[in-house]
Amino acid sequence: MLAFVTLSALIVVVNAQFQNNTGTLFNFVPGLGACGFTNTSSQTVATVSGQFFDAFPGATANPNNNPICHHNLTITHNGTSLTAAIVDLFPGGPEFNVGLSTSAFQKFAPLSQGIVNNVTWHVNQ
Ligand SMILES: *[C@@H]1O[C@H](CO)[C@@H](O)[C@H](O)[C@H]1NC(C)=O
Ligand SMILES: *[C@@H]1O[C@H](CO)[C@@H](O)[C@H](O)[C@H]1NC(C)=O
Ligand SMILES: *[C@@H]1O[C@H](CO)[C@@H](O)[C@H](O)[C@H]1NC(C)=O
Ligand SMILES: *[C@@H]1O[C@H](CO)[C@@H](O)[C@H](O)[C@H]1NC(C)=O
Ligand SMILES: *[C@@H]1O[C@H](CO)[C@@H](O)[C@H](O)[C@H]1NC(C)=O
Numbered sequence: 001m002l003a004f005v006t007l008s009a010l011i012v013v014v015n016a017q018f019q020n021n022t023g024t025l026f027n028f029v030p031g032l033g034a035c036g037f038t039n040t041s042s043q044t045v046a047t048v049s050g051q052f053f054d055a056f057p058g059a060t061a062n063p064n065n066n067p068i069c070h071h072n073l074t075i076t077h078n079g080t081s082l083t084a085a086i087v088d089l090f091p092g093g094p095e096f097n098v099g100l101s102t103s104a105f106q107k108f109a110p111l112s113q114g115i116v117n118n119v120t121w122h123v124n125q
Helices: 002-016 050-055
Strands: 021-027 045-049 072-077 080-090 098-100 115-123
Touching (some): 045 050, 045 072, 072 098, 080 098
Parallel strands (some): 021 098
Antiparallel strands (some): 021 115, 045 098, 072 080, 072 115
16 A cells, blocks of 8 residues: 555656646757757757756756756747757746747747746656
């Protein structure tokens, strides 16, 4: 019985990493990121909060080894949907805000708009 309860709790935690989140989208300027990749604004890449990054199953003290670095995320807003590679984290939250490189951000709004409120996003399995 104890084993059953423990396994159920684990499954809930793992699934939570692939659920939809709601947050504010911002423009992020990639470089050498937490995943250890060097990316550019013309690539379709994303950054998530340090809280979300560090809570991803398999995360260790070395961010380069975080399994999240081998996942894409998909952002949906007002009929537009885009998939980007997760390459970095931003410190200080909010937990469910998300950043996209310039070329990707511009699919949702002009850069001059600064942010896009209330985007829905999830990590792809
Ligand atoms: C997340 O939301 C999008 C857009 O509403 C939807 O298409 C997708 O199925 C949802 N995914 C999950 C994992 O709930
Ligand atoms: C991010 O940069 C790495 C090299 O550091 C590259 O292998 C990867 O393809 C880039 N990601 C995207 C989505 O372009
Ligand atoms: C991420 O998305 C790109 C572009 O759609 C795709 O080529 C790549 O295989 C995806 N990577 C993973 C780990 O799903
Ligand atoms: C949603 O998309 C429609 C059609 O493209 C556009 O007219 C409207 O301004 C958009 N709304 C928001 C909040 O971005
Ligand atoms: C946020 O987005 C969801 C999903 O598209 C929508 O149902 C909801 O009305 C939006 N909320 C606000 C405050 O715009």
